[in-house]
Amino acid sequence: xxxxxxxxxxxxxxxxxxxxxxVFEIKGRSIPENSVxxxxxxxxxxxxxxxxxxxxxxxxxxxxxxxxxxxxCILDVFKKLEAIHKAKNEVEVNWYYEEDxxxxxxxxxxxxxxxxxxxxxxxxxx
Amino acid sequence: MGFDIENYIxxxxxxxxxxxxxxxxxxxxxxxxxxxxxxxxVEVNEQSKLRxxxxxxxxxxxQNLYHHVDKVPEDFEDQSxxxxxxxxxxxxxxxxxxxxxxxVHAENIDKLEEKIKRINRSSHEEIKExxxxxxxxxxxxxxxxxxxxxxxxxxxxxxKLEYSxxxxxxxxxxxxxxxxxxxxxxS
Numbered sequence: 001x002x003x004x005x006x007x008x009x010x011x012x013x014x015x016x017x018x019x020x021x022x023v024f025e026i027k028g029r030s031i032p033e034n035s036v037x038x039x040x041x042x043x044x045x046x047x048x049x050x051x052x053x054x055x056x057x058x059x060x061x062x063x064x065x066x067x068x069x070x071x072x073c074i075l076d077v078f079k080k081l082e083a084i085h086k087a088k089n090e091v092e093v094n095w096y097y098e099e100d101x102x103x104x105x106x107x108x109x110x111x112x113x114x115x116x117x118x119x120x121x122x123x124x125x126x
Numbered sequence: 127m128g129f130d131i132e133n134y135i136x137x138x139x140x141x142x143x144x145x146x147x148x149x150x151x152x153x154x155x156x157x158x159x160x161x162x163x164x165x166x167x168v169e170v171n172e173q174s175k176l177r178x179x180x181x182x183x184x185x186x187x188x189q190n191l192y193h194h195v196d197k198v199p200e201d202f203e204d205q206s207x208x209x210x211x212x213x214x215x216x217x218x219x220x221x222x223x224x225x226x227x228x229x230v231h232a233e234n235i236d237k238l239e240e241k242i243k244r245i246n247r248s249s250h251e252e253i254k255e256x257x258x259x260x261x262x263x264x265x266x267x268x269x270x271x272x273x274x275x276x277x278x279x280x281x282x283x284x285x286k287l288e289y290s291x292x293x294x295x296x297x298x299x300x301x302x303x304x305x306x307x308x309x310x311x312x313s
Contacts, residue, residue, distance in 0.1 A: 010157065031160075031185050031190055033153055044278055064180070067185050069273035071261055100175045104183065110258050 004045055010040050013063065015061065017045055022054035025032040030074070040075035046080035053084045062096040062124075071107070078115040085117045093119045099126070129201035137146040142217040148227075150207035159183060163215055173309075180222045180307045186275040187226050187305065188213070195228040195273075199298045202229075219256055230301045235291055238301065242287050245280045253281045283307050 001019040008014035013028040025044070032038050059081060066074065085091040095108035105121060112119040121125075144166050147159060163184060167177045172235045191211035212227035230238060248256060257277045264273050280287055288304035 010161075031189075033156070033189060050164065051149060067182075067183065068278045069189070070263075072273065075261060098174070100173075100177075101178060103178070106254075109256075110261065112181060114262050 001045075001048060004042065014035065017042065017049075018055070019049055022057045022062070024057065024120060025060045025062070026074075026077075027060070027062040029064050029109045030070040030078045032067075032070070035067070035069040035095050038069070039048075041078050043073070043080060046077065046084075046100070050080055050084045050087070056090040057092070058065070060096065061093065061108075064098075064109075068069050075111065075114065076112055078117065082115050082117050091117050093117055094122055095119055096122045096124050103112065140216075144217055145213065145215040148209065148212040149204065149215075151188060151209045151211040151213075153192075154190045156185075156192065159188060159215075162276070176221055176262070176307070176309050179226070182282055183224055183279050185309050186279050187224055187303070190275045191226060191228055196231045196234065196298075198229055199221065199294055201295075206292060218306070218308075219259070221306065223287055224305045224307065226303045226305075228301055229294065229298050232297050232299065235299055235301075239289075239291070241276060242289055245276055246286045248280075250281070250284060253277060257281055279305055 003019065004015055004017040006012070006015040008028040011029060011032045013026050013030045015027075016023075016025045018024070030038075034088050047105070061074075081093070093111075097104035097108060105123075108119060108121055112121075139174060141304075145159065145162055147155070148156070157188075160181065164181060167180060172180075188211075191213075192209060195209045195211055198204065198207060202210075204210060210229060210285070212225075214223070214225040216223040216225070245253065245256075257274060260274050260277060276287065285306045287310070291299040291304050292302070293299050
């Protein structure tokens with residue numbers, strides 16, 4: 001599978017999905033007006049990946065800001081990961097948040113409570 | 127007629143307004159407003175926690191305008207704006223005020239008001255649960271909104287949503303939303 005590599009912009013995150021390493025990363029700001037347009041290719045890619053996933057997949061989410069319309073798309077990403085996990089593959093989500101950013105920690109906890117995949121909350125200390 | 131959308135602002139304390147905008151709310155305007163306000167907060171060394179909250183609330187307020195405003199009335203002065211909105215960002219003692227204004231069709235008022243009232247009578251914990259419920263159960267609408275904007279604003283600020291509807295004519299009202307983002311610790 002071809003990896004997905006997208007450079008970040010002020011409104012969209014940097015994305016690196018690499019099927020050979022099994023390491024996926026979303027990083028930066030995700031505040032586009034049309035988030036479905038941005039996330040649909042990622043969700044489609046995960047749909048293919050979930051047919052033959054690696055035994056271990058690590059997902060690093062390191063967002064500074066995300067808007068509510070991205071929050072639904074990010075949930076769609078997690079739902080694909082949940083399906084991979086449910087098929088007896090190891091999936092681990094590392095949710096990064098800056099030390100004073102309780103809102104970002106809470107956002108991670110929201111997903112953790114909805115999605116049945118192990119989450120690790122990681123505080124970034126500057 | 128004596129309708130002036132700035133009346134609402136004129137009645138209020140206008141000191142320390144760091145941004146005023148009225149006109150079409152498109153993607154470029156949103157970018158520009160976000161950059162301007164972010165730069166100003168960095169300039170005055172605003173603590174990062176407050177800065178992030180203001181930025182988040184500003185994104186949601188602007189995108190609410192972008193996704194949800196109704197068309198302007200036929201006799202309104204500015205017909206060029208497809209998505210007409212108004213925005214004021216003001217520095218106040220405890221933090222920042224973000225005030226938005228937009229036209230709402232008379233038939234859409236009740237639904238909007240009911241939504242705000244529901245949020246305003248909910249506790250912080252209930253708002254958190256409401257957010258998660260909508261996140262998990264509601265699809266993104268045809269307009270592109272997720273139905274989460276106001277809930278998210280209330281959750282992040284921990285404050286009630288102040289609002290008013292000023293009648294423009296029998297078909298339209300102008301809706302003001304007055305949001306306080308302050309430094310108060312939330313429980």
